[in-house]
Amino acid sequence: MRWVGLVFASGVMVTDEVIAVFNDMKVRKAQANEDEKRKRKKAILFRISNDLKNIVLDDGKEILLGDLGNTVHDPYQHFVKMLPADDCRYALYDATYETKETKKEDLVFIFWAPDNAPLKSKMIYASSKDAIKRKFEGIKHEWQVNGLEDLKDRHTLAEKLGGSSVVSLEGAPI
Numbered sequence: 017m018r019w020v021g022l023v024f025a026s027g028v029m030v031t032d033e034v035i036a037v038f039n040d041m042k043v044r045k046a047q048a049n050e051d052e053k054r055k056r057k058k059a060i061l062f063r064i065s066n067d068l069k070n071i072v073l074d075d076g077k078e079i080l081l082g083d084l085g086n087t088v089h090d091p092y093q094h095f096v097k098m099l100p101a102d103d104c105r106y107a108l109y110d111a112t113y114e115t116k117e118t119k120k121e122d123l124v125f126i127f128w129a130p131d132n133a134p135l136k137s138k139m140i141y142a143s144s145k146d147a148i149k150r151k152f153e154g155i156k157h158e159w160q161v162n163g164l165e166d167l168k169d170r171h172t173l174a175e176k177l178g179g180s181s182v183v184s185l186e187g188a189p190i
Contacts, residue, residue, distance in 0.1 A: 028144040030071045030151045034062055037073065038152050041108055041123060054082025059095045062106040062148065064140060071148050074105060092186050096167045104129045104141035106148055111157075111173065115181040122177060124157040125149065131163050 041057050048056070061077035064070070077098050079088055088094045095109055107126040114120070127145055129138050149155070159176050161167055174182040174190045182190055 028064055028069060028071055028140070028147055030148050031073075033073055034071055034148070035151050038108060041110055042154060044121075054080060056081045057108075057110070058084065058088075058091050059098070059107065059109045061098055062108075063103075064144060068140060071106065071144065077105075090186065090188070092170055092173070096164065099128050099130075099164075099167075101130060101164075102132050102134075104133050104137050106141070106145070108152070109173075111177055112186055113174065113177055113182050114184040115178050116183055117181070120177075122156055123152075124159055124173070124176065125152055125155045127158070127160045129160065129162055 037057065037060060041060075058079040058081055060079075061074035062071050063074040065072050079091055079094055079098075084091060092109075095107070099105060099107070105128045107128060109124045109126060110121060111124050112119070112121050125148075127141065129141060149158070157176050159173070166172055170185045170188065170190060174185050177185070184190060
């Protein structure tokens with residue numbers, strides 16, 4: 017078991033591209049034109065590279081605001097379907113929700129570690145989580161998910177965002 021040392025500090029680095037995506041999602045440009053808004057990411061997945069050295073974008077695993085209403089009708093369900101059934105991922109999801117008082121948007125950092133992912137993958141992702149979290153400053157909501165049953169309805173995410181004060185998520189009532 018040579019890889020046991022990875023449990024304590026994996027040494028995995030976060031790429032500049034991942035940090036740039038996070039910063040783009042975090043900062044909403046008030047003066048953004050329609051084209052810029054359409055390219056804005058609603059959700060994105062990150063993975064650990066095959067050589068286990070970097071956290072990188074998971075190619076093609078994103079939802080753009082421009083997709084909403086066109087190719088994506090329910091962004092939350094679409095996001096859930098993007099997650100691999102048998103491997104770990106990190107994700108950022110830009111949740112749009114309403115409480116009894118106001119409309120809100122918050123980024124949620126999700127650590128996806130399904131029960132049937134390989135043990136080695138779970139250990140590497142778990143030991144690398146702090147590396148990515150340190151780069152994602154200002155995240156208010158973090159969620160570790162271990163199976164689709166934890167994700168399949170909006171109630172669990174609504175609970176993470178504000179408990180019983182949340183009345184809708186992505187425009188759908190809770």
